[in-house]
Amino acid sequence: PRKKKALDVSGDVLDKVNDLLNASGQILKKEPKKKANKYGLTPGKSPFPDYVKPTPEDCEEVNSLLSALHGEVKVPEVIPPPSMEVTGCGEVPDLLDAILRTLLSASTTANNANLSLKGLKDKFHLRESGVGKGSINWEAVHKADLDTVIDAIKSGGLAKVKGTNIKKILDAVYEQNCIRRDALLKEKETGNPANIPGAKHETQEQKDAEIAKANENMLSMDHLFEMTTEEAMEEMTKLPGIGVKTASCVVLFCMKRPSFAVDTHVWRHCKWLGWVPATATRDQTFSHCEVRVPDHMKYSLHQLFLKHGKTCGRCRANTSAGTEEWNNTNCPIDHLVNRTEKRKMAGNSSVGKAKPHNGKK
Numbered sequence: 001p002r003k004k005k006a007l008d009v010s011g012d013v014l015d016k017v018n019d020l021l022n023a024s025g026q027i028l029k030k031e032p033k034k035k036a037n038k039y040g041l042t043p044g045k046s047p048f049p050d051y052v053k054p055t056p057e058d059c060e061e062v063n064s065l066l067s068a069l070h071g072e073v074k075v076p077e078v079i080p081p082p083s084m085e086v087t088g089c090g091e092v093p094d095l096l097d098a099i100l101r102t103l104l105s106a107s108t109t110a111n112n113a114n115l116s117l118k119g120l121k122d123k124f125h126l127r128e129s130g131v132g133k134g135s136i137n138w139e140a141v142h143k144a145d146l147d148t149v150i151d152a153i154k155s156g157g158l159a160k161v162k163g164t165n166i167k168k169i170l171d172a173v174y175e176q177n178c179i180r181r182d183a184l185l186k187e188k189e190t191g192n193p194a195n196i197p198g199a200k201h202e203t204q205e206q207k208d209a210e211i212a213k214a215n216e217n218m219l220s221m222d223h224l225f226e227m228t229t230e231e232a233m234e235e236m237t238k239l240p241g242i243g244v245k246t247a248s249c250v251v252l253f254c255m256k257r258p259s260f261a262v263d264t265h266v267w268r269h270c271k272w273l274g275w276v277p278a279t280a281t282r283d284q285t286f287s288h289c290e291v292r293v294p295d296h297m298k299y300s301l302h303q304l305f306l307k308h309g310k311t312c313g314r315c316r317a318n319t320s321a322g323t324e325e326w327n328n329t330n331c332p333i334d335h336l337v338n339r340t341e342k343r344k345m346a347g348n349s350s351v352g353k354a355k356p357h358n359g360k361k
Helices: 011-019 056-070 095-105 110-124 138-143 146-152 159-190 204-216 222-226 229-236 244-254 264-272 282-292 295-311 324-328
Strands: none
Touching: 056 295, 095 110, 095 138, 095 159, 095 222, 095 244, 110 138, 110 146, 138 159, 146 159, 159 204, 204 222, 222 229, 229 244, 244 282, 244 295, 264 282, 264 295
């Protein structure tokens, strides 16, 4: 017959048992592990911990050189009223409006995004009250059928994808606000804390205000202002079609918090400057530079890289070495960058052989 395995009653094992029991002797449930961010974000940590660039001095140098060419960039003291001429990337007071405008601006030209905004205005008109007054009436968009929304933005391109995501976002926000309102009402009734994102940061007065606002307008995401930046980013990136860049832009421009939003121009410059490894993805570039770039320069460097990337005869994506424009361009950061694309090197002896950056310790 098989021998029974002896029961281990050593101190270590008994300690583990006690760890699973509360004071009443009941078995405690294990806390579920927090899911990793679906975009692989690592808040407060770099995905390249041994990569020491950019240093604060690197950032100061580039910021100074580009400011001398393009003008000093300052964070606006007040968020302007919503423009109906320019879609923008979140520079509006209402957070949901900021998200949806940034979505319209993604993967297209500014002109196309503006055409989409005009189409929505013509079809659904403007909000007449609240924080989003003067911008798109998103309540009317929410009530409309999908085909009507797609038709309204078709002149801006990518209408089916963007229209579908807009409708899904509005549905999700409406549902989330119903859940939040009911959870806050239940907390008020029972005294048991509401298990919803950001509630632990709110005072009772703020919770009452959120309930009142929800009763008036279910299409609001202003409760994100009470969350940490990490929590707000996580909530935004749960929405359909909203990635890291869009969420970071909303944090930077609408929430007025430091965030190193990485669009295609910022990403290109960060790789050329050796601030991230050449193989870094856009989201890895965000995570790394969010840690390395000083907060007080995140807004200005984002705006300067954007402007420089659109206007410089050497740093624009579609320029080539050896052309008349290239040779006539005096790029202030030319001595700092390593443009490795073939079109940026071929046929121009002044470019020389590319020297790889090494930002490791």
